[in-house]
Amino acid sequence: MNLFDSFKIRDISFRNRIAVSPMCEYSSEDGFANDWHLVHLGSRAVGGAGAVLTEAIAVLAKGRISPCDLGIWKDAHIENLARIVRFVRQQGSVAGTQLAHAGFKASTAAPWQNQRGPVAVTEGGWRPIYSSTSKGFTPESLEPEALTPEGIAQVAHAFAEGARRSLEAGFELVEIHGAHGYLIHQFLSPLVNTRTDQYGGSFGNRTRILREVVEAVRKVWPERLPLWLRISASDWTEGGWTIEDSVALARQVKPLGVDLIDASSGGIVPAAKIPVGPGYQTSFAERIRHGAGILTGTVGMIIAPEQAQHIIATGQADVVLLAREFLRHPYWPLSAAQVLKQQIAWPKQYERARF
Numbered sequence: 001m002n003l004f005d006s007f008k009i010r011d012i013s014f015r016n017r018i019a020v021s022p023m024c025e026y027s028s029e030d031g032f033a034n035d036w037h038l039v040h041l042g043s044r045a046v047g048g049a050g051a052v053l054t055e056a057i058a059v060l061a062k063g064r065i066s067p068c069d070l071g072i073w074k075d076a077h078i079e080n081l082a083r084i085v086r087f088v089r090q091q092g093s094v095a096g097t098q099l100a101h102a103g104f105k106a107s108t109a110a111p112w113q114n115q116r117g118p119v120a121v122t123e124g125g126w127r128p129i130y131s132s133t134s135k136g137f138t139p140e141s142l143e144p145e146a147l148t149p150e151g152i153a154q155v156a157h158a159f160a161e162g163a164r165r166s167l168e169a170g171f172e173l174v175e176i177h178g179a180h181g182y183l184i185h186q187f188l189s190p191l192v193n194t195r196t197d198q199y200g201g202s203f204g205n206r207t208r209i210l211r212e213v214v215e216a217v218r219k220v221w222p223e224r225l226p227l228w229l230r231i232s233a234s235d236w237t238e239g240g241w242t243i244e245d246s247v248a249l250a251r252q253v254k255p256l257g258v259d260l261i262d263a264s265s266g267g268i269v270p271a272a273k274i275p276v277g278p279g280y281q282t283s284f285a286e287r288i289r290h291g292a293g294i295l296t297g298t299v300g301m302i303i304a305p306e307q308a309q310h311i312i313a314t315g316q317a318d319v320v321l322l323a324r325e326f327l328r329h330p331y332w333p334l335s336a337a338q339v340l341k342q343q344i345a346w347p348k349q350y351e352r353a354r355f
């Protein structure tokens with residue numbers, strides 16, 4: 001396998017194994033996509049990515065990380081997203097979106113706002129909905145409200161509605177966000193899930209909401225289209241979620257229709273010690289790939305073309321997802337191909353600049 005080999009998941013062909021990792025832009029009003037998102041996502045499609053994923057897109061208004069996140073909780077959101085999807089697909093990239101609910105990490109300010117942390121209800125914020133206890137992510141967090149079983153069913157339905165709207169917008173790939181301390185992860189992790197009902201306690205109970213979300217999404221997301229799942233493969237904390245749990249989870253969700261596990265990590269507790277460095281999460285993708293016999297994506301400080309090629313060539317993962325490197329270099333795949341001496345198609349408008 002090579003970085004620039006095309007491949008197929010279900011009926012969808014990807015021109016290479018490079019994906020733009022979801023990145024919040026904090027640039028929406030009332031969840032609507034706008035010109036910023038068009039140019040941000042569109043330029044990375046022009047740059048040659050195999051798949052371009054939107055930022056975490058909220059399936060419910062209260063599930064937004066901040067008041068300026070993208071949303072997909074109402075049909076009115078579809079039209080602006082469809083414009084972006086059309087452009088991304090015209091450039092030869094697969095257009096994907098990441099369905100999300102922030103749980104107790106909802107209603108926070110954009111990173112560049114002076115007031116970091118929670119946004120007060122009087123300033124457009126809201127009380128977050130959380131998985132189990134009424135403890136927030138940090139002592140400053142707004143006090144969350146525990147989800148009832150009816151609330152959990154509504155969340156699963158909202159994910160399915162998000163998938164239906166994604167389909168209408170023309171997306172060909174959906175990723176469920178089960179990582180980074182957001183709602184689904186709050187159920188998975190024993191560090192914060194202290195529920196005593198059928199959604200807490202045992203591994204089977206803590207993973208129940210995710211299975212219900214996957215099943216609800218798969219009911220409306222067609223067989224011919226790929227479904228990815230992002231998880232935090234480790235909480236990096238004693239007593240937390242582990243890589244062994246991740247392998248077991250991957251085995252559970254594969255028969256439910258998840259095609260690829262996008263293995264990230266951390267985010268459930270602020271104090272976790274994460275050994276950040278080049279490719280620091282790649283071993284998780286490798287363990288899950290071999291342990292569960294499922295496709296995996298790896299993310300986290302993948303920067304050099306040779307590094308990305310090595311990951312794919314050695315079978316550690318099937319896809320590399322790049323986030324910050326794509327902010328620095330929107331056309332990263334075009335120059336990576338040159339470094340790796342691979343012939344790939346350039347946008348015809350840019351041919352004259354070809355190396």
Ligand SMILES: Cc1cc2nc3c(=O)[nH]c(=O)nc-3n(C[C@H](O)[C@H](O)[C@H](O)COP(=O)(O)O)c2cc1C
Nearest residue numbers: 021022023024055056299300301302322323324325
């Ligand atoms: C600006 C920014 C926004 C992000 N937003 C999201 C997001 O919406 N969903 C998500 O799963 N990860 C998000 N992430 C995490 C990235 O997708 C990625 O996992 C992380 O940055 C590590 O990859 P990198 O070293 O290539 O940046 C974000 C990262 C950045 C830098």
